[in-house]
Structure formats: C-alpha cells, structure tokens
Amino acid sequence: MGKKALVFIMLMPCAFCLVPCVFSLLPYPSSSNETKGKELIVLVHGFFRTRRDMVFLKVFFHSRGFDVLAPTLPTTFGSLDECTAKLEQEFSGIREHYGRIHFVGHSMGGLIVRLFLSRNRVENIGRCVLIAAPNRGSELVGAVAWFRPLTFLMPPLREFRPDGVSIPPPRNNPPPEMGAIAGNGGGLFLGWFMKKENDGRITVDSAPFTGMKDFLVLPYNHDEIHHRRETAGYILRFLEEGTFGNSTGSR
Numbered sequence: 001m002g003k004k005a006l007v008f009i010m011l012m013p014c015a016f017c018l019v020p021c022v023f024s025l026l027p028y029p030s031s032s033n034e035t036k037g038k039e040l041i042v043l044v045h046g047f048f049r050t051r052r053d054m055v056f057l058k059v060f061f062h063s064r065g066f067d068v069l070a071p072t073l074p075t076t077f078g079s080l081d082e083c084t085a086k087l088e089q090e091f092s093g094i095r096e097h098y099g100r101i102h103f104v105g106h107s108m109g110g111l112i113v114r115l116f117l118s119r120n121r122v123e124n125i126g127r128c129v130l131i132a133a134p135n136r137g138s139e140l141v142g143a144v145a146w147f148r149p150l151t152f153l154m155p156p157l158r159e160f161r162p163d164g165v166s167i168p169p170p171r172n173n174p175p176p177e178m179g180a181i182a183g184n185g186g187g188l189f190l191g192w193f194m195k196k197e198n199d200g201r202i203t204v205d206s207a208p209f210t211g212m213k214d215f216l217v218l219p220y221n222h223d224e225i226h227h228r229r230e231t232a233g234y235i236l237r238f239l240e241e242g243t244f245g246n247s248t249g250s251r
Contacts, residue, residue, distance in 0.1 A: 037099040039126065041239070043070040044087065046107025046132075047160075053226075057104065060232040066102075069094065075108050080159045083108075084115045095122060102126035102239050106226045107133060107201070110180075111159070114209075117170040125170075127242060128178040129235045131226050134202045135180070135209035137162030139194050162206075169211055179214040179238045181231065182207035185221040199225065216244040 041061050043054040051070040058068045071090040073083040095101065101124050105113035110133025117128070138160040159165060169175060188200025196203040201222035208215050218231055225231055234244050 038067055039065075039100045039102065040067045040069060040094070040098040041102045041104060042087075042091065042113075043068060044103065044105040044109030044112050045070070045073065046075060046105075046109045048076045049107075054106070056227045057232055057235070060229070061236070064236060067098070073109075073112065075112075080108075080111060080115055083112050084119065087112060087116050088120065091116075091120075095124070098124060100124050100126040103128040104131070104235060104239075105129075105133060106131045107222065108160075109133070110135065111165065111167065114167045114170075117172070117176070118168040119171065121171040122176075125172050125176045127239050128176055129181065129238050130178065130207070130209075130212075131181045131231065131235075132183050132199055132202060132207065132222050133180065133209075134160050134206050135165060136206040137165050138202050138206065139196070139198075140190055140201065175211060177213045177238075177242045178209075178211060179216070179244060180207045180209060180212045181216045181218060181225070181234065181244075183220045183222060183225040184217055185219045185224070187221045188223065191221070213242060214238065214244050 043051070043057055043061075045051055045053045050072040054070045058070050062068050069090065071087065073086050075083055078086070101122060103113045103117070103126075105111070105128075110130030113128055113130060114133075114135075117125075139162065182202075182204045183199030184197050184204050185199060191198050191200035194203060196205060198204060199220070199222040204217055216234055218225060218228070218234070220228055220231065238244050
C-alpha cells in the first residue's frame with residue numbers, strides 16, 4: 001500500500017467527523033436569544049421544486065448577515081392552502097426570535113407568501129419580494145385547464161388559471177411594503193406559445209398585483225431569474241430601502 005493511500009485511509013475518519021460540524025454552520029435559523037434583533041428572510045420555492053431551488057439566494061443573503069429559512073413545501077401535489085398551512089407550521093416556532101422578518105417567493109412561492117400574509121399578522125414584518133409570481137394567473141395553465149386528469153393530480157395548476165387567483169390583502173395594518181419582479185428572457189420552449197412578453201412560463205403583465213410598491217422587469221427566464229446575482233442585488237435593495245431603485249428595468 002502506497003503512502004498516499006495510507007494517509008487517505010487515516011484521514012477518512014476525520015473527514016466524517018467534520019461533516020456534522022460543517023452542516024452545523026449552515027444558515028438555518030436559531031431559536032436562541034442570539035437571534036434577537038437579527039433579520040430573517042423566509043424563502044419560498046415554486047411549483048414542482050424544493051428548498052434546493054432557493055440555495056443561491058440562501059447563500060447570497062446569509063453572506064450579507066441575514067438568517068434564512070427555506071422550507072420544502074408540497075408545491076407539486078399540494079394545493080395553495082396546503083402549502084400555506086405547511087409554511088405556517090415551519091414559521092410558528094421562530095417568529096418571536098427575530099427583530100425583523102422578510103419574505104421572498106419565486107413563482108408559486110409568491111402566491112404562498114401572499115396567502116400566508118393574508119392569514120397571519122406578523123408583528124415584526126419587514127418587506128416582501130415576489131419573483132415571477134403568477135399573481136394574475138398563467139396563460140399557459142389556462143390553455144390546459146380543460147384537461148382534468150392533470151389538474152386533479154396537480155391541484156396547484158387549477159389555482160394558476162387567469163381566473164383562479166384571488167388572495168385577500170395582508171392582515172398587517174399598515175401592510176408590508178411589497179415589490180414584484182418579472183422576467184422577459186427567452187430560452188424556454190413554452191414561451192413561444194404565448195403572444196405577450198413572457199419569461200417562458202408567465203407573462204410579464206401577470207406579475208403585478210394590487211398593493212405592490214415597486215415593479216421591475218429583468219432579462220431572465222422563469223427558471224433562471226432567481227439564480228442571478230443581479231436579481232439578488234435588487235431584492236436586497238428592496239428589503240433594505242423599499243425600492244428597486246431607478247433602473248431601465250423598472251416599469
């Protein structure tokens with residue numbers, strides 16, 4: 001046996017011992033008094049995704065000093081109500097431990113954030129950003145809504161129809177400042193079937209909603225927009241200042 005192989009075998013136990021230590025450093029919220037006064041960002045993923053889809057934003061915001069909660073919700077086969085109930089469970093034990101709590105949702109995650117806030121008054125609410133959320137429904141889903149086996153298996157699709165999204169305003173009074181980001185980038189096949197400007201999944205004019213404070217359009221498609229540093233930078237600015245700033249992408 002060579003020296004390199006021997007050294008490798010000797011170091012393997014050390015590596016396995018370090019794994020728990022490394023994972024303990026990941027940016028999951030703490031329930032200790034150390035979080036008092038800190039800011040938390042709740043990241044909510046979209047349809048047919050898990051919390052892994054929000055890793056880019058999670059790492060970005062953690063590096064800026066925020067704690068991050070990014071749960072996995074049943075967005076593939078669960079209804080909007082079921083996903084919101086799951087978020088309420090994940091959120092219930094931590095809300096009192098932070099000085100300020102922000103929400104960021106992508107796609108269906110944006111609708112979950114809005115429904116959550118319509119049902120829950122968050123004392124220490126910060127600001128919210130919805131990325132590529134079908135706030136006025138999805139033209140694509142409207143075209144396939146007639147195929148009942150599909151909407152039966154995947155209940156969220158029924159709620160993405162242009163006439164299927166109706167969410168009350170937030171319970172907080174005054175309501176939190178909320179911004180919306182839409183994409184108009186190409187590269188996704190289904191985008192060719194939509195007549196209006198779109199991100200390959202939803203049209204740009206589906207993203208705005210009543211009560212939002214600012215709106216921004218970025219040149220990315222639906223699957224990539226929340227994985228771009230430019231997007232993360234605009235989100236950060238809105239969470240800190242309540243505006244996306246003067247940009248050629250604003251509308």
